[in-house]
Amino acid sequence: MSKYIGALDLGTTSIRFIIFDHSGKIVGFDQIEHKQIFPRPGWVEHDPMEIRKNSEAVIRGAINKTGISGKDLQAIGITNQRETTVMWNKETGDPFCNAIVWQCTRTEGICRKLSEEYGQDGFRKKTGLPLTSYFSGPKIRWILDNVPEAKSAAQKGPALFGTIETWLIWWLTGGPRGGAHVTDVTNASRTLMMNLKTLQWDKDILTILGIPEQILPRIVPSIDQNTWGHTQKNGAFQATIPICGALGDQQASLVGHACFEVGEAKNTYGTGCFLLLNTGNTAVRSRHGLLTTLAYQVRGQKPVFCLEGSVAVAGALVQWLRDNLGIIKAAPEIEELSLTVEDNGGCYVVPAFSGLYAPHWHSNARGAIMGLTRFVNKGHLARAVLEANAYQTRDIVEAMNQDSGVDLSKLKVDGGMVSNNLLMQIQADILNVPVIRPRMTETTALGAAYAAGLATNFWSGFEELRKNWSVDCIWEPKMNEENRRENYLYWQKAVKRTFNWLD
Numbered sequence: 001m002s003k004y005i006g007a008l009d010l011g012t013t014s015i016r017f018i019i020f021d022h023s024g025k026i027v028g029f030d031q032i033e034h035k036q037i038f039p040r041p042g043w044v045e046h047d048p049m050e051i052r053k054n055s056e057a058v059i060r061g062a063i064n065k066t067g068i069s070g071k072d073l074q075a076i077g078i079t080n081q082r083e084t085t086v087m088w089n090k091e092t093g094d095p096f097c098n099a100i101v102w103q104c105t106r107t108e109g110i111c112r113k114l115s116e117e118y119g120q121d122g123f124r125k126k127t128g129l130p131l132t133s134y135f136s137g138p139k140i141r142w143i144l145d146n147v148p149e150a151k152s153a154a155q156k157g158p159a160l161f162g163t164i165e166t167w168l169i170w171w172l173t174g175g176p177r178g179g180a181h182v183t184d185v186t187n188a189s190r191t192l193m194m195n196l197k198t199l200q201w202d203k204d205i206l207t208i209l210g211i212p213e214q215i216l217p218r219i220v221p222s223i224d225q226n227t228w229g230h231t232q233k234n235g236a237f238q239a240t241i242p243i244c245g246a247l248g249d250q251q252a253s254l255v256g257h258a259c260f261e262v263g264e265a266k267n268t269y270g271t272g273c274f275l276l277l278n279t280g281n282t283a284v285r286s287r288h289g290l291l292t293t294l295a296y297q298v299r300g301q302k303p304v305f306c307l308e309g310s311v312a313v314a315g316a317l318v319q320w321l322r323d324n325l326g327i328i329k330a331a332p333e334i335e336e337l338s339l340t341v342e343d344n345g346g347c348y349v350v351p352a353f354s355g356l357y358a359p360h361w362h363s364n365a366r367g368a369i370m371g372l373t374r375f376v377n378k379g380h381l382a383r384a385v386l387e388a389n390a391y392q393t394r395d396i397v398e399a400m401n402q403d404s405g406v407d408l409s410k411l412k413v414d415g416g417m418v419s420n421n422l423l424m425q426i427q428a429d430i431l432n433v434p435v436i437r438p439r440m441t442e443t444t445a446l447g448a449a450y451a452a453g454l455a456t457n458f459w460s461g462f463e464e465l466r467k468n469w470s471v472d473c474i475w476e477p478k479m480n481e482e483n484r485r486e487n488y489l490y491w492q493k494a495v496k497r498t499f500n501w502l503d
Contacts, residue, residue: 030061070239128292173229245451256443289359309396
């Protein structure tokens with residue numbers, strides 16, 4: 001048996017390839033950032049060919065740094081930024097346009113028209129999702145409406161659609177020379193086109209959106225003993241390795257945290273912020289603004305569902321403070337700056353740069369800074385940025401408690417921002433529950449590795465994976481209840497001020 005599992009982590013701002021051993025420890029790592037393209041206010045794009053090139057580079061980089069051979073990898077798992085939409089020509093491999101990123105708001109008009117006819121929750125019964133610019137289906141419709149070459153190819157046959165994992169699986173398994181065109185159930189559940197009962201594309205929704213089914217990938221389980229394809233000997237791995245595990249990034253994090261039991265939850269603090277609660281084999285319909293989505297599926301078994309609260313801007317708000325305002329030079333500096341003050345000075349930052357996601361779903365909201373006085377300085381602003389992440393998480397937890405009927409008792413966390421100890425303490429104070437950081441914080445890539453490893457018997461089952469999870473640090477709440485209640489009321493007031501900024 002091979003010694004390692006590889007995980008390709010296709011994130012919103014960077015690509016990483018991580019090699020794990022049987023104990024779930026990292027033995028190889030490489031990472032490259034890719035360009036964020038902003039053609040207009042609210043529009044966000046990526047270059048699919050840059051993502052492909054960078055993926056090949058980090059694969060070679062991690063293998064070379066580790067000193068192993070591609071043949072030492074038993075399987076490859078893939079995790080990815082979800083909803084981001086690519087359309088390309090299957091005969092040439094060339095994309096018809098840049099990828100439309102999950103944060104992009106260009107499809108607001110399409111979603112508004114659909115909402116007027118069907119209601120914002122018109123597709124929710126089938127898909128678990130509201131009609132909003134977040135999801136892939138309206139993005140495909142926009143490309144077909146605005147890119148003539150894509151429309152023509154979709155009608156004649158050579159056009160393919162995929163989210164980012166589909167794009168890379170296709171290339172890694174041969175591309176124009178017979179590459180596998182697949183998407184796993186977790187990513188398919190984020191398109192606004194998959195029926196949660198059948199786990200197949202919903203023909204009625206495809207008709208409404210005007211999307212030809214032949215451009216869509218085959219939907220497969222997340223953990224699949226039936227290998228979708230193999231890497232090419234002349235490719236980045238220089239070996240033939242099965243690709244048989246894929247999960248959207250947030251579901252991968254849930255698996256990486258070993259949240260396999262009903263009621264277990266995790267929160268990821270990355271570009272956005274995503275809290276997922278395992279609801280087992282039941283697709284719980286949210287009545288408080290959350291998303292019902294697939295957590296994972298093992299081939300031959302019933303799918304596992306989750307409730308999700310999605311925040312568009314979390315770590316991206318720190319990047320904005322760094323890149324747009326120049327208040328800090330590097331992201332880690334925000335913690336030191338925030339510690340120069342005792343509180344936010346009455347200042348609240350609501351980062352509705354792309355509208356508000358869960359649980360509010362106001363695509364016409366825009367960001368705002370509230371409560372400014374002459375007293376407020378850059379330290380207060382930095383602290384308000386950290387608090388915005390914690391308050392947005394509380395908004396989701398409040399909705400999740402109501403939907404599930406069970407109050408959250410603890411929160412497992414991961415993502416780039418969990419190294420910020422002050423943020424973790426703020427989160428514990430605002431939620432009034434312990435916040436738990438694991439020793440292995442690369443849980444998203446680990447979840448993808450687990451998917452591929454389970455499919456190939458590298459790991460025997462979920463119980464073995466639970467043994468790999470261990471605690472690094474726990475933050476207990478310290479804030480008194482009166483301050484917690486008053487501060488949250490001000491946050492809620494600030495959020496409401498951002499509603500309906502755009503007509």
